[in-house]
Amino acid sequence: MKTAAQFSVSYHQFLNAKGALAEPPPGLDLPALVPVYRTMAFTRAFDARAVALQRTGQLRTFPSSLGEEAATVGLASVMRPDDVLLPTYRETGAFLWRGVTPVEIFLYWAGDERGSAIAGPRGDFPISVPIASHCGHATGVAAAFQYRKEARVAVCVLGDGATSKGDFYEAVNLAGVWRLPAVFVVINNRWAISVPAARQTACATFAQKAIAGGVPGVQADGNDAVAVRHVVGQALERARSGEGPTVVELLSYRLTDHTTADDARRYRSADEVSAAWAEEPLVRLRALLAREGLWTKADEEALIADNQARLEAAVADYLATPPQPLTSMVDYLYAELPAELVAQRAELAAREGGHHG
């Protein structure tokens, strides 16, 4: 018996739950963490507001990212603007960092397609609900970059549950063999609706799934913004320099219900949730920044006020957005409307003109 191959998965944490920075990563840019913190805080405020809107019937369904802000904002903060983000649905922090507007995000969760007609970033993919089905889009986007010799990276974000779909694995395997400039970020928030990670897979880590694609897999504390930026940054660097894809697992925790349609009390204990609160990402980053003299109480107060004002304005704009015409149902199906849709469009226009039957 010989050993045919050996593998290991590394774990990265810099900023612990208490906000202590044991050994910072080489070249840590502390001031760069301030805007990261700001967007994390705005994301949390946005989330709370979106849930409130849903509770009062002003949004349809909303998946809160409470507790996952270091992961989502952190990963976006090390991407370049012309990299392409391929998200699932819980990456509000990444959307906001990359310039998607709060109004667009509200519209999407109100059930309005214009929420995916974002003004920027132009190449980013819309929210993808069919789990993991966007992983192969990332390989396609990365293949286009590689073909055109552009130093851009496709960043695909997915959940722990999503790793169980064959789509994820097929994409990682293809990315591996084609050495594509792609990064697969698995945000392991420990739950896929009611299914805990331990029932999703027998794996000790989600990062090790990379090994099946012959690709490096690394794990980090996803509630540590410093670690997130470090591991995702390194993966982006590898991809950009032609060394191929990486699977990054970010360990976090979904602190609230799966979506506003869910009631997590049915399947997990309050104790588990309170324990997880001790690890949440915002407090520890704030502690670091405060200790380093980069953040004051006054900054925090100003930020809170500013966030509220931005949200008020966004909610007002969102609520004032006029409805789409009925004809918009058919207008975008093809570049050119085929005969049946010309007829149906006319019917819809007539319905719009008259009563809504």
Place this chain on the structure above:
Amino acid sequence: MKTAAQFSVSYHQFLNAKGALAEPPPGLDLPALVPVYRTMAFTRAFDARAVALQRTGQLRTFPSSLGEEAATVGLASVMRPDDVLLPTYRETGAFLWRGVTPVEIFLYWAGDERGSAIAGPRGDFPISVPIASHCGHATGVAAAFQYRKEARVAVCVLGDGATSKGDFYEAVNLAGVWRLPAVFVVINNRWAISVPAARQTACATFAQKAIAGGVPGVQADGNDAVAVRHVVGQALERARSGEGPTVVELLSYRLTDHTTADDARRYRSADEVSAAWAEEPLVRLRALLAREGLWTKADEEALIADNQARLEAAVADYLATPPQPLTSMVDYLYAELPAELVAQRAELAAREGGHHG
């Protein structure tokens, strides 16, 4: 940076290409290898005959398993009769060992459904052409065994190319988390039609794909019948005793065209193929048996004659098999024929009675 997890894949070979048995596995039952050798030799003779039938228009398409006999016969030889085999299409040796008749195999490759209506083994799955789509059947079968507390194992065989399908990965992951009594045997014959293993995946081994399911993966020399029986035997034992699934990679080589419809000279060198002949499984097992006094020249001659006689008889029976009636097209679609098929059946019966329009 800590290490979150570590893995390794072991490689097993006992009988080298020269037929030397360096260090035999514990408890090696040498006489048990005689019937294994016999079936391997019959498989090779069967293959040659099937290719010849195809070349003369008496079979449609045939996928030879030339060079893979130690893998297919070896794995079947350690299964119990009531285990369930879920094959793909190149496991003729396993079919023959388990009691599928040569006539049934001929019928299948003649394009006759009765080739899948095998008399035994009753629970075995038919040949599965859509690559890897049978992997999830294995998890279902294994789940049934587990649920009923039966000490049986589902054995799913697939190729190197098949490991790229999400179906394989989803099944391994499910088998891992449910600790199912399933064994996934990947016969790595280095090619998937024209695509070499190195273009199929960036992985150094196919066994390591197990790691993505949190499952052990082992690699063996698939041209060494002793190693095949050892690693598959151990995997079966693990499964049977409730320890869960294993992925076994058997390294072999497809010594001929993908099927009779293929011409491998288009995409690989004659040199590579001749080099692979030096590793082929039959000669080395015969050398071992001869050295151990278990096989003589007379045995070999008798076997050749016996195999030819069995094949002659099988070919005669196959060619004498009457055609299926036209009505058999619709007769087996449902337990009970719905109205449209009652009508179509009548039409088919009438066509059969009259001319074949």
Place this chain on the structure above:
Amino acid sequence: MADLTLIEAVNLALARALEDDPDVVLIGQDIGVNGGVFRATGGLAARFGEERVRDTPLAETVIAASAVGMAVEGMKPVAEIQFAGFMYSCFDQLINHAGRLRTRTRGRLTCPMVLRTPVGGGIHAPEHHSESPEGWLAHIPGIKVVTPSTPAAAYGLLLAAIRDPDPVVFLEPTRLYRMLKEPVADDGAALPLGRAFVRREGADITLVSWGATLVEVGQAAQTLAERGVSAEVVDVATLRPLDSATLLASVSKTGRCLIVHEAPRLFGAGAEIAAQVASEALMSLVAPVGRLAGYDTVMPLARLEDDYLPSAARIVAAAEALMAYR
């Protein structure tokens, strides 16, 4: 006899099947402790054990494939796909395996599995949660496609599906899950598959539909009655095998036919019914066969969903247009 919603009737039928037959096992995402995102399996894991009501990883292909494997091995798996929009990755298993195993093995192996999934719009759920896949499914040889329109039908048809010796896809209209209640007896009695149900008798026009749209069809029939038009309402219930006899008998009587469904019209399930009626009942028809269906586009997101669905008013208008033929 308790008054039950459709989702409660589904739950009751599942409980009854689990009770009656130890070979019945449920698998799916979030169906165990959580009881399913719609509560279809609520309480069942606690009552029958997690071995029999089993959460799977998030992987539809292997859910369907495992159901095939279990069924072949003699069990009666009932797999849940959380929403119809996530069942497309099961099509390979349905087309290439579930629907073929009996045929390709000349009856040696069979596949008595059920794949349940919520279908349709009207509850303002997120993107991809409001799909109507029956047109695709009904074109698959070897499987059966069933969709109930009332709580009692859900109970009886689901039991029939589970007991059926062949694979059945069971489509549960989400819009009906909690819309109305009716008395459902837990008597273990199955309703026949492959049978259409005349939900309302009438003389002037046949309205054909299935699933949730029957609500609006019923309202339309009422309005038509008030306007002097007697509409017969046929609930197709089983799309495959299709009960053409009942459909043709009704149209032969009324002479007019309007088919209503929520999926897009082009190449949808209504086309087959229209083609059969137009061909087989040609001599009775006094008007062309009408189809009122979803627009030939993607089901819009929540805000325009209600405007996409065939409304009672549009059904009435379409029926009246057919009544204009004499």
Place this chain on the structure above:
Amino acid sequence: MADLTLIEAVNLALARALEDDPDVVLIGQDIGVNGGVFRATGGLAARFGEERVRDTPLAETVIAASAVGMAVEGMKPVAEIQFAGFMYSCFDQLINHAGRLRTRTRGRLTCPMVLRTPVGGGIHAPEHHSESPEGWLAHIPGIKVVTPSTPAAAYGLLLAAIRDPDPVVFLEPTRLYRMLKEPVADDGAALPLGRAFVRREGADITLVSWGATLVEVGQAAQTLAERGVSAEVVDVATLRPLDSATLLASVSKTGRCLIVHEAPRLFGAGAEIAAQVASEALMSLVAPVGRLAGYDTVMPLARLEDDYLPSAARIVAAAEALMAYR
């Protein structure tokens, strides 16, 4: 102008597209060095490089998904699925993504990809190699479904598919790959998508078909002519968007319509055409709309395959039955 087989015409169109547009890239299994199992891409890797004619791992889902990703990113991917029986695992990508991206982003993102695949029976290939998936595909909003019936059509329609701004599934009838040759000019001229072609003019009955079955339809038309029946033959060519106008014009002229296809009849693509013809051309029809299709079962293996396919004799018989109506 060289005489080419259909597969040579496909190869020529691919070469032309690769030549004309650097954004065109081919991906698929065994399409590189091997040139495809049918040689559709023979010589192209050598000529255009393996970057542009790229072998993929054996994974249809990620082939389709990567094509979506490349297309969104502005390329023109042409993906090959080795046989239609292996494309079912792409349905999720076609339904949930390719056909929706434009709509769900209000035109921000588009998906100009092509998915090519061989279809149909008649070459006695192994199990799952003789599928006719057009009925499923044509029901998917947002994609186009095209199938050529001659070498020249293959060349022109494939170029059109590659240049189209929306996703196109291009179905190549294997039975026609090497059946006949015709002159094909490599002039880079595309044929229009969404247009049916009248392949033979006639006065008494319209025979509607697409792909390989047009061979038997043509033979049947010839036999009918010899028996004094003038049949018009319409090649649908593009199933979606369907050229209803051409179909209806023909039937309005002839008064009779027989639709012929190889896929099973029930809920197949012929149903939509029959439904439209029966409804829109009702006043011109002197006979019910006929459909002659594959039996409602699984395509049998090679031995019974020829008996399954609609033969010229059966087409003639079905047409004559319709001619009996006056």
